[in-house]
Amino acid sequence: MEANEHGHVIEVTDLRRVYGGGFEAVRGIGFSVRRGEIFALLGTNGAGKTSTVELLEGLAAPAGGQVRVLGHDPYTERAAVRPRTGVMLQEGGFPSELTVAETARMWAGCVSGARPPREVLALVGLAQKTDVRVKQLSGGERRRLDLALALLGDPEVVFLDEPTTGLDAEGRRDTWELVRALRDGGTTVLLTTHYLEEAEALADRLAILHEGRIAATGTPAEVTASQPSRIGFELPEGYHLGDLPPLAELGVCGHEVEGRFVRLRTRELQRAATRLLTWAEGAGVELRRLDVRSASLEEAFLGIAREAAAGTTPASADVKEYAA
Ligand SMILES: Nc1ncnc2c1ncn2[C@@H]1O[C@H](COP(=O)(O)OP(=O)(O)OP(=O)(O)O)[C@@H](O)[C@H]1O
Numbered sequence: 456m457e458a459n460e461h462g463h464v465i466e467v468t469d470l471r472r473v474y475g476g477g478f479e480a481v482r483g484i485g486f487s488v489r490r491g492e493i494f495a496l497l498g499t500n501g502a503g504k505t506s507t508v509e510l511l512e513g514l515a516a517p518a519g520g521q522v523r524v525l526g527h528d529p530y531t532e533r534a535a536v537r538p539r540t541g542v543m544l545q546e547g548g549f550p551s552e553l554t555v556a557e558t559a560r561m562w563a564g565c566v567s568g569a570r571p572p573r574e575v576l577a578l579v580g581l582a583q584k585t586d587v588r589v590k591q592l593s594g595g596e597r598r599r600l601d602l603a604l605a606l607l608g609d610p611e612v613v614f615l616d617e618p619t620t621g622l623d624a625e626g627r628r629d630t631w632e633l634v635r636a637l638r639d640g641g642t643t644v645l646l647t648t649h650y651l652e653e654a655e656a657l658a659d660r661l662a663i664l665h666e667g668r669i670a671a672t673g674t675p676a677e678v679t680a681s682q683p684s685r686i687g688f689e690l691p692e693g694y695h696l697g698d699l700p701p702l703a704e705l706g707v708c709g710h711e712v713e714g715r716f717v718r719l720r721t722r723e724l725q726r727a728a729t730r731l732l733t734w735a736e737g738a739g740v741e742l743r744r745l746d747v748r749s750a751s752l753e754e755a756f757l758g759i760a761r762e763a764a765a766g767t768t769p770a771s772a773d774v775k776e777y778a779a
Pocket residue numbers: 474475478480498499500501502503504505506507
């Protein structure tokens with residue numbers, strides 16, 4: 456079977472990974488990824504991202520639960536899965552004395568139905584570097600070579616472990632374009648990243664891992680919406696906080712005051728902003744330095760990580776598992 460009846464090409468159920476010594480790095484996680492989707496795994500250092508991706512790549516057997524990639528177990532049915540997947544590890548580890556072209560040719564020799572190496576090197580912007588030795592490449596260029604090698608077999612599913620680490624802003628954006636183009640061509644992409652901006656820009660859906668468990672999952676917008684929005688403004692001259700409409704009436708769930716600057720947190724941004732502005736209009740005052748915004752994915756990530764660490768992750772952050 457290629458994918459299940461929902462079109463999921465990656466399916467993870469109650470997955471566990473335990474290292475020698477008994478440390479449980481992955482503690483019963485579940486998610487699924489549909490064909491042609493970009494799915495991002497986020498998490499603090501040591502959250503279990505790489506441990507999970509390695510299980511999806513079939514590099515190790517799970518201690519419990521199940522993984523299906525293209526309908527197969529990637530560990531026990533490696534021969535059925537491996538030719539159809541591309542893997543970009545955190546460390547490429549290719550011989551440093553070989554040139555870029557030699558490395559790509561060598562790797563192509565191990566891949567059935569490989570695309571012409573030059574074509575793939577051009578795709579990642581290394582066309583001018585084919586005669587350069589791997590050891591002379593910059594960190595970002597090495598990441599691009601790793602990506603090129605992952606794409607040599609024209610895979611249906613690619614696993615990218617921190618694909619843009621070490622890339623400058625332009626290189627990162629080029630990689631984003633390439634990943635989007637892969638997705639638009641029907642490739643399924645699972646990536647890990649430390650850059651929340653990257654997940655926000657790229658991911659159709661994501662999961663935030665914390666200490667081996669999923670603390671939140673959903674589209675970037677759903678995960679972001681689980682955290683309060685903010686309204687900031689300067690109190691008008693002669694006014695105090697108590698002169699505003701009661702904060703509970705505004706739908707405010709928290710606030711801070713710094714000098715004359717007030718920051719309100721709310722889960723009902725439109726209602727809070729409308730009432731506040733209506734009040735200001737009625738009072739004939741101007742709210743200087745007014746700043747109304749939804750939480751960014753970064754704020755949501757930090758909030759969810761804090762809540763997960765305190766064991767208080769709210770149900771609202773646990774966006775419902777995707778069901779096609
Ligand atoms: N071979 C191993 N033996 C024992 N513990 C390990 C091993 N590999 C990883 N771990 C531990 O498992 C946990 C998860 O590690 P993992 O590399 O999966 O995290 P990560 O989310 O990818 O982190 P990072 O963002 O730092 O790459 C960490 O506490 C790590 O120390």
